[in-house]
Amino acid sequence: xSFPVASARPSGEDTLIARYFKPLASDAGAFGLVDDAAxxxxxxxxxxxxxxxxxxxxxxxxxxxxxxxxxxxxxVNLSDLAAKGAxxxxxVLTLALRSADDAWLTPFARxxxxxxxxxxxxxLGGDTxxxxxxxxxxxxxxxxxxxxxxxxxxxxxxxxxxxVTGTIGDAALGLDILKGGPVAKTLADDLAGKEILVARYxxxxxxxxxxxxxxxxxxxxxxxxxxLAGDLAKLCAASGVSAAIDTASVPLSATGRKLLASGAIxxxxxxxxxxxxxxxxxxxxxxxxxxxxxxxxxxxxxxTIGTVIAGTAEPRFLDAQGRELTLGHxxxxxx
Amino acid sequence: xSFPVASARPSGEDTLIARYFKPLASDAGAFGLVDDAAxxxxxxxxxxxxxxxxxxxxxxxxxxxxxxxxxxxxxVNLSDLAAKGAxxxxxVLTLALRSADDAWLTPFARxxxxxxxxxxxxxLGGDTxxxxxxxxxxxxxxxxxxxxxxxxxxxxxxxxxxxVTGTIGDAALGLDILKGGPVAKTLADDLAGKEILVARYxxxxxxxxxxxxxxxxxxxxxxxxxxLAGDLAKLCAASGVSAAIDTASVPLSATGRKLLASGAIxxxxxxxxxxxxxxxxxxxxxxxxxxxxxxxxxxxxxxTIGTVIAGTAEPRFLDAQGRELTLGHxxxxxx
Numbered sequence: 001x002s003f004p005v006a007s008a009r010p011s012g013e014d015t016l017i018a019r020y021f022k023p024l025a026s027d028a029g030a031f032g033l034v035d036d037a038a039x040x041x042x043x044x045x046x047x048x049x050x051x052x053x054x055x056x057x058x059x060x061x062x063x064x065x066x067x068x069x070x071x072x073x074x075x076v077n078l079s080d081l082a083a084k085g086a087x088x089x090x091x092v093l094t095l096a097l098r099s100a101d102d103a104w105l106t107p108f109a110r111x112x113x114x115x116x117x118x119x120x121x122x123x124l125g126g127d128t129x130x131x132x133x134x135x136x137x138x139x140x141x142x143x144x145x146x147x148x149x150x151x152x153x154x155x156x157x158x159x160x161x162x163x164v165t166g167t168i169g170d171a172a173l174g175l176d177i178l179k180g181g182p183v184a185k186t187l188a189d190d191l192a193g194k195e196i197l198v199a200r201y202x203x204x205x206x207x208x209x210x211x212x213x214x215x216x217x218x219x220x221x222x223x224x225x226x227x228l229a230g231d232l233a234k235l236c237a238a239s240g241v242s243a244a245i246d247t248a249s250v251p252l253s254a255t256g257r258k259l260l261a262s263g264a265i266x267x268x269x270x271x272x273x274x275x276x277x278x279x280x281x282x283x284x285x286x287x288x289x290x291x292x293x294x295x296x297x298x299x300x301x302x303x304t305i306g307t308v309i310a311g312t313a314e315p316r317f318l319d320a321q322g323r324e325l326t327l328g329h330x331x332x333x334x335x
Numbered sequence: 336x337s338f339p340v341a342s343a344r345p346s347g348e349d350t351l352i353a354r355y356f357k358p359l360a361s362d363a364g365a366f367g368l369v370d371d372a373a374x375x376x377x378x379x380x381x382x383x384x385x386x387x388x389x390x391x392x393x394x395x396x397x398x399x400x401x402x403x404x405x406x407x408x409x410x411v412n413l414s415d416l417a418a419k420g421a422x423x424x425x426x427v428l429t430l431a432l433r434s435a436d437d438a439w440l441t442p443f444a445r446x447x448x449x450x451x452x453x454x455x456x457x458x459l460g461g462d463t464x465x466x467x468x469x470x471x472x473x474x475x476x477x478x479x480x481x482x483x484x485x486x487x488x489x490x491x492x493x494x495x496x497x498x499v500t501g502t503i504g505d506a507a508l509g510l511d512i513l514k515g516g517p518v519a520k521t522l523a524d525d526l527a528g529k530e531i532l533v534a535r536y537x538x539x540x541x542x543x544x545x546x547x548x549x550x551x552x553x554x555x556x557x558x559x560x561x562x563l564a565g566d567l568a569k570l571c572a573a574s575g576v577s578a579a580i581d582t583a584s585v586p587l588s589a590t591g592r593k594l595l596a597s598g599a600i601x602x603x604x605x606x607x608x609x610x611x612x613x614x615x616x617x618x619x620x621x622x623x624x625x626x627x628x629x630x631x632x633x634x635x636x637x638x639t640i641g642t643v644i645a646g647t648a649e650p651r652f653l654d655a656q657g658r659e660l661t662l663g664h665x666x667x668x669x670x
Contacts, residue, residue, distance in 0.1 A: 037419045040382040047375040051427040055466050084372045092386040094473045131390050133468015138429045140475035222371050
């Protein structure tokens with residue numbers, strides 16, 4: 001690990017780490033970033049490990065504000081922990097930078113520290129490297145669950161409800177706005193509407209408040225990062241089941257509904273866009289009331305969008321007349 | 336985590352992961368890469384976490400063979416675990432690629448799998464992202480130690496021996512050869528000598544076989560990655576001590592000795608070049624015999640290069656006449 005802060009003849013890299021990242025290393029296991037490795041303790045528990053990287057020009061835009069880049073990098077990982085029913089325990093950061101730019105690093109580190117505190121997920125260590133290429137932030141995050149209790153993808157059973165948190169599609173619409181696409185044109189003067197969608201793209205809202213409810217009640221769960229349709233297909237495939245989704249039940253924001261009604265965007269764009277960072281889970285019918293109550297206490301909206309059914313066919317999206325929607329592409333792929 | 340293999344309408348990314356990386360996910364906690372997170376178990380032990388990234392053009396060269404890039408990416412992390420006295424437990428991989436090139440990925444994944452097996456450090460998960468920039472391989476590796484037994488940087492005491500494994504400087508000389516520098520010219524026809532040095536640059540030899548001996552006997556340890564002089568200064572600073580190093584004792588390879596004797600390279604280049612991935616540790620005198628015996632059994636050469644002394648001055652490098660060498664720069668810094 002290259003994060004250790006050297007006090008003897010500190011290099012530019014040492015100074016960078018001492019100034020920006022040492023203040024974030026509040027956990028005892030981080031040793032104040034003066035060692036080569038960190039310690040993670042999880043007595044009697046399982047350590048849940050997840051890793052996600054975000055790349056300039058791919059997962060965020062070159063001119064996105066540094067504070068939102070920091071939050072997105074951490075939150076896409078926190079979202080995975082939430083969906084697995086895990087309590088955040090800490091993270092390590094790899095930062096590939098073209099230069100050590102104070103004007104960029106100051107808000108980046110401040111926002112990262114704020115989110116680390118907010119979500120109880122302290123910095124444990126990391127590595128800073130120089131790159132001639134695009135900025136990249138790679139985070140490996142750790143959570144804790146009671147032994148054997150991580151919520152898997154592959155546990156959904158026929159009859160379970162298919163449930164999602166929050167609203168779907170807003171982040172993809174926000175990206176379209178930033179790229180000057182049709183959504184930007186349709187919303188023209190609706191500055192507030194555009195701002196909300198852009199914020200949904202830049203700053204995911206991971207549902208960590210729901211982690212315990214997911215752990216206690218879901219038969220299967222994952223976070224929606226590559227598009228609801230594709231991610232549901234993955235959950236079903238892992239569980240060896242299919243699903244019937246009531247298209248009209250998919251929760252949309254007010255602006256999302258408006259855009260869909262106006263014909264500016266397709267339902268396919270909503271469910272294949274990605275970057276939602278909501279939780280998709282299967283909840284057995286007899287657990288649903290308890291789950292919904294806990295979600296309400298946690299302040300997280302949950303919506304039943306369909307039912308798990310037997311079979312191995314791809315999940316079907318049905319309209320009010322029971323007609324099936326044909327989806328061209330289900331989700332985003334890097335290659 | 337974006338490594339899960341989807342079986343429903345697999346994307347290019349899913350196919351890439353299924354083909355190249357699923358075979359490496361032998362640990363039960365990896366769930367065959369079909370889930371969003373991995374589980375790491377360490378009952379009654381501490382989990383040691385370290386992370387290091389390597390970037391094309393910075394840590395390896397654009398035309399380095401893919402198998403050596405894979406090995407280097409994992410081994411620089413294994414080296415940290417070894418120096419901390421930890422037993423490898425697994426790793427997660429983030430791979431930023433310009434394209435999914437079979438001719439590159441096949442040897443990369445094969446070599447990564449071979450090293451994962453060789454060092455008992457299975458792939459637990461990861462993320463593949465596309466990048467328009469340089470190739471980057473970021474690995475977070477995990478080890479296990481008995482509770483509270485991770486070997487720290489900050490435990491060296493006056494009177495302890497300063498010990499290094501293997502030989503120092505070879506990797507920096509190998510890099511000089513690849514760059515067509517003075518070493519390449521001096522060694523001109525010594526093909527075998529050049530090959531050995533280049534291999535030391537491309538494929539570190541982490542000293543994991545020595546981890547237990549380090550844990551049982553070292554008062555402080557770290558791996559030498561940024562140059563012996565700078566890394567020793569860091570270890571001393573963390574321990575609140577100084578050191579006196581006998582320059583003639585620093586272990587060099589036969590080719591390294593030849594190059595130094597010929598004047599083709601300076602001693603400073605040897606001890607500030609970096610990429611050694613040897614262990615630097617402080618061993619109390621009364622532990623040394625047991626340590627040396629265990630090192631011999633492990634097949635790892637260890638050499639005493641000096642003594643920890645009281646004080647907070649920078650470690651001194653002394654020649655046979657007791658004259659101090661002045662070192663300009665101590666180590667490599669990214670910024």
